[in-house]
Amino acid sequence: MEGDLKQRGETIVLRLVLEHTTIHHRAADRVSYASTAPELSDDRxxxxxxxxxxxxxxQAQAMVDIVKAMGWNYVSTLASEGSYGEKGVDAFMQLSRESVHPLFGWKCMVDCPRDVRDSRWKCMVDCPRDVRDSRWKCMVDCPRDVRDSRWKCMVDCPRDVRDSRWKCMVDCPRDVRDSRWKCMVDCPRDVRDSRWKCMVDCPRDVRDSRWKCMVDCPRDVRDSRWKCMVDCPRDVRDSRWKCMVDCPRDVRDSRWKCMVDCPRDVRDSRWKCMVDCPRDVRDSRWKCMVDCPRDVRDSRWKCMVDCPRDVRDSRWKCMVDCPRDVRDSRWKCMVDCPRDVRDSRWKCMVDCPRDVRDSRWKCMVDCPRDVRDSRWKCMVDCPRDVRDSRWK
Structure with missing residues (x-):
């Protein structure tokens, strides 16, 4: 079969497959000048x-070999929109992940598809090639339709984006793009609401670490989720607990602070383990107080002394007058909060429509009633089809 350079590779492969039955028994040689599909290498x-x-x-393996030979650890990929151009990049990324020299980066399309709703990135037409794996705000040319992006897209990233997962600064160091910490030029030491305390002398290679980065923090605890101390056992890298000098070494998968006298069996507990913490609150997601009701094991909120005992699965603060049936509500429970918004993920207002139980956004008075599973802010004129969108 004669190849045609102007024809797409998929068409050539399809023709080869269709003609395989009629040509194979004749033992006729076939030569292609443009076919690159890996399945055509099957001699059988x-x-x-x-x-x-x-x-x-x-070709992908050759690219990986070049990257390994050059010692690169970050590679930007560019592909034309469509499955034909993306397959080559997918093969390259897969081989890089399987190799001992993993690469970081996301595919940046030349013409960013508008339906990248499950993308972790804001897709920009001129996406900066080196911010592809960053979890930071996308500025300036960020398209407004990136509904599933995890960042607020501002034209000029305001400095007071307090509800943002990251504080986007104009002079944010470019190398902390995959860091889960607030990026500041001179990271203030009082960023108490930050998931990580960014120190001025924080080693730059702990960018993906979930721990407090100290000056003498062991460099290999990059994936650890807890404070890394100087004498922190090096093998608690995946531990979700604070590693103390005398921290039991077997609490590696525990999600809470490990104290010296912390009961050893609270390894899967999501709460602070106190000396007198009831031993049965192992799966509780809230602070365990001395007088905390023992049955709030699966509660996701602070357990108060007078907290109703039946709000075990509530994801919000339990108030004294909080309706007792808002057990699965993900929002603050108000005194007049409708009792049926149990699975709502947003603040429940007095006039909040009662059927927005699974809505993940603020419920307004005129909020369309059918945006129950929407992850967006529901406005008066909110398009009804943004029900599964995660952004404004």
Whole structure:
């Protein structure tokens, strides 16, 4: 079969497959000048087939070898929109992940598809090539339709984006893009609401670490979720607990602070383990107080002394007058909060429609009633089809 350079590779592969039955028994040689599909390398099916260009898998492996030889650890990829151009990049990313030299980066499309609703990135037409794996705000040319992006897209990123997962600064160091900490030029030491305390002398290579980065923090605890102390056992890298000098070494998968006298069996507990913490609050997601009711094991909120005992699965602060049936509500429970908004993920207002139980956004008076599973702020004129969108 004669190849055609103007024809797409998928068409050539399809023609080869369709003609395989009629040509194979004649033992006729076939030569292609543009086919790069890896499946055409199967000698059991295409034993009389040859081509003049290597398959995508070979090209991807060559790219990985070049990256490893150069010692790069961050590579930007660029592909044309469509499955044909993306397959080569997918093969390259897969081989890089399987190699001992993993790469970081997301595919940046030339013409960013508008339906990248599950993308972790704000897709920009001129996406900066080196911010592809960053969890930071996308500025300036950020398209407004990136509904599933995890960041607020501002035209000029305001400095007071307090509800943002990251504080986006104009002079934010570019190398902390994948860091889960507030990025500031001179990271204030009082960022108490930050998930990580960013120190001025924080080693730059702990960018993906979930721990407090100290000056002498062991460099290999990069994936650890707790404070890294100087004498922190090095093997608690995946531990969700504070590693103390005498911290039991077996609490590696525990989600709470490990105290010296912390009961050893609270390894999967999501709360602070106090000396007198009831031992049965192992799966509780809230602070365990001395007088905390023992049955709030699965509660996701602070357990108060007078906290109703039946708000075990509530994800909000339990108030004294909080309706007792808002057990699965993900928002603050108000005194006049409708009792049926138990699974609502947003603040419940007095006039909040009662059927927005699974809505993840603020419920307004005129909020469309059908945006129950919407992850967006529901406005008066909110398009009804943004029900599964995660952004404004």
């Amino acid at each position: 099916r295409y034993d009389f087939f040859s081509r003049v260009v290597p398959p995508d898998s070979f």
